[in-house]
Amino acid sequence: MRRVAKLSAACIATAALAVTATACGSTSSDNNASSSSSSGGAKGGIKIGLAYDVGGRGDRSFNDSAARGADKAEKEFGGSIKELTAKTSDTPADREQRLTDLAQAGYNPVIAIGYTYAPAVEKIAKQFPKTTFGLVDSVVNGTNVDNITFTEEQSSYLAGVAAALKTKKDHVGFIGGVDIPLIKKFEAGYVQGVHDTNPKVKVDVQYLSHGSDTSGFASPDKGKEAAQGMLDNGADVVYSAAGSSGNGAIEAVSGVKGAWAIGVDSDQYQIPGLAKYKNSILTSAVKNVDVGVYDLVQSVHNGKPLTGNNVYSLAKNGVSLATSGGFLTDIQPKLDAAKQKIVSGQIKVKTTP
Known part of the structure; x- marks a missing residue:
């Protein structure tokens, strides 16, 4: 059984930073589809954090491909998925906050879907060295970052x-x-x-x-x-x-x-x-973003997280023609x-x- 939940739009309460309130307001999107929770995976199963690009789950394209990979991994390994969706009005602070919220909540891996997350991943990954981050469609430096790119x-x-x-x-x-x-x-x-x-x-x-x-x-x-x-x-x-x-x-x-x-x-x-x-x-x-996402989750589940730049090419069936x-x-x-x-x-x- 799969269990998908959206991260609450309310971030960790703090009156110290006004920017935090701004980021919180952008952590979800009106079209962010979220399936109802069921009994979920086995206790202690892997917790997958997904930060979607604009459009989110349900875009019938890029984000949906990523979602399929996470769904497959959740079904196979148990656990849960938590999803956030970007807005076109996002600021760099919004993207950083989204990744921070997922990492602080114990999600591992935290996977950013889309090149716009690149600066945020590079910055936030350093703050959570024990968490593996995935970045689709861009490449940044980070010993705990799996850059998932395609030809x-x-x-x-x-x-x-x-x-x-x-x-x-x-x-x-x-x-x-x-x-x-x-x-x-x-x-x-x-x-x-x-x-x-x-x-x-x-x-x-x-x-x-x-x-x-x-x-x-x-x-x-x-x-x-x-x-x-x-x-x-x-x-x-x-x-x-x-x-x-x-x-x-x-x-x-x-x-x-x-x-x-x-x-x-x-x-x-x-x-x-x-x-x-x-x-x-x-x-x-x-x-096949789903393949890249699944590979990363599997590697974390197996205790051998993927890092570096992993390129999914035509020769490797990373891309294809339907x-x-x-x-x-x-x-x-x-x-x-x-x-x-x-x-x-x-x-x-x-x-x-």
């Missing part, structure tokens, strides 16, 4: 190959949540895959927010508008690397006959909340050939556009 550009390359082979208009699109180096990796791989397959295909690129504004990862309305603009401009395949904003893009694509959406992070064809659009989801560039729906069957041999060339090193996938 997103490789799965995105395969998505680009699929897009180039499926487009009937020689015109495709890419929507990024925020124009940061991490999402530029998705763009770079996708565009390279498209053009290596067919140089004549036009690729439209649009980002939903910029710099420190992370709203592009949690704005389905913006994703829908961006995708609709690309479709109106002639694109018939749209790949979104934009968290829950991509759900809006998928919705827009589903309304255009013959158009395809490419999902990200999770196999979005299989997501119940997107079921009514699944026949428009060509594939998804999957990032085949649900059978829409890739006719082009699968070409996709397999491209994958083999990447794994062997024959194709070097770019990480910047």
Whole structure:
């Protein structure tokens, strides 16, 4: 049985620091889904602390993938999960407080989902040397930190190959949540895959927010508008690397006959909340955050915590291209050939556009 609880928005009471009150107010989000508690795992089981990026559990993408890894570990090892979700209004102090609250409450490991937590993890991990921290999508120094990173550009390359082979208009699109180096990796791989397959295909690129504004990862309305603009401009395949904003893009694509959406992070064809659009989801560039999260929890459970930078690549099945729906069957041999060339090193996938 699994037991999931949200950390109370009320932090440790103290009148000394006004910033603490500010941080407390940001430790949960309206859309942070939390399952009801049951009997839980065995007493003394592992306590997993999850600090989600904006969107949280239920985003049908990045955070949900992390949640699956924690759920699997909790089911296997017993114990409990405590979840917190970031807001787009977060300050560095908010992220630090979120990690501090989890560590002080005895959660170990404490896993931060998303690059925005990098400075907080580097700082707070030093204050809790006996706690193992996980950081997804970024790398920081720390003897008790497991940096969980992925070769997103490789799965995105395969998505680009699929897009180039499926487009009937020689015109495709890419929507990024925020124009940061991490999402530029998705763009770079996708565009390279498209053009290596067919140089004549036009690729439209649009980002939903910029710099420190992370709203592009949690704005389905913006994703829908961006995708609709690309479709109106002639694109018939749209790949979104934009968290829950991509759900809006998928919705827009589903309304255009013959158009395809490419999902990200999770196999979005299989997501119940997107079921009514699944026949428009060509594939998804999957990032197995669940594997990284599970591996870390297992290592802590076994008393040999993972640390350093652990890279999950195409060769290690850390990233992949989903085949649900059978829409890739006719082009699968070409996709397999491209994958083999990447794994062997024959194709070097770019990480910047």
